[in-house]
């Protein structure tokens with residue numbers, strides 16, 4: 001499972017030599033993931049794996065955190081990747097927001113050669129829980145449209161969501177927005193973790209990206225793929241620097 005291994009990257013990055021080797025193995029795995037145009041983010045990466053906070057089309061930002069959220073009776077006790085206080089996740093803090101305030105976070109651009117399945121885990125616990133919406137657009141279009149939505153208290157647990165992407169849309173390239181909206185009151189934190197895209201349609205009970213995309217020119221597809229690869233290379237270079245720093249300290 002990539003989930004638990006990604007979690008261990010950060011737990012073991014300060015470990016002994018054998019553990020550092022394990023760390024490097026995961027790098028190699030990420031190259032393979034990048035080459036297949038599949039992706040994964042457990043938000044253990046402080047740069048949010050290329051997710052970008054929206055500015056201007058919303059009212060506040062998503063927060064990256066560990067352990068429980070500051071307010072009682074809302075939010076998870078720990079993330080979904082590590083299931084302990086070392087693991088990170090993203091959440092919207094409902095305290096201090098008014099009804100309908102939104103925080104939006106945009107994903108990098110994705111594409112694939114086959115149909116794909118988008119999966120992530122969400123946690124929506126608290127009597128004032130608002131709405132979590134996933135919006136999407138194909139890269140040839142300007143407009144994001146809601147494709148998945150959950151409203152209100154779902155209990156104190158992480159729940160898996162799946163969204164299917166047809167081959168046509170995967171080939172055109174697409175981008176998502178995670179939008180958390182508050183209701184009235186502070187008991188309404190909304191969290192997400194362990195976002196991944198894998199090849200092949202989702203098994204069952206999946207929403208889908210229903211759009212009529214125009215195919216992207218080949219030049220654009222190549223550019224997009226190179227951008228994606230460059231992001232992974234950057235991430236690996238940074239981790240390599242981290243590894244060297246840790247080795248030096250010994």
Ligand SMILES: [Ca+2]
Nearest residue numbers: 042079081088
């Ligand atoms: Ca996590």
Ligand SMILES: [Ca+2]
Nearest residue numbers: 054058060061
């Ligand atoms: Ca924002």
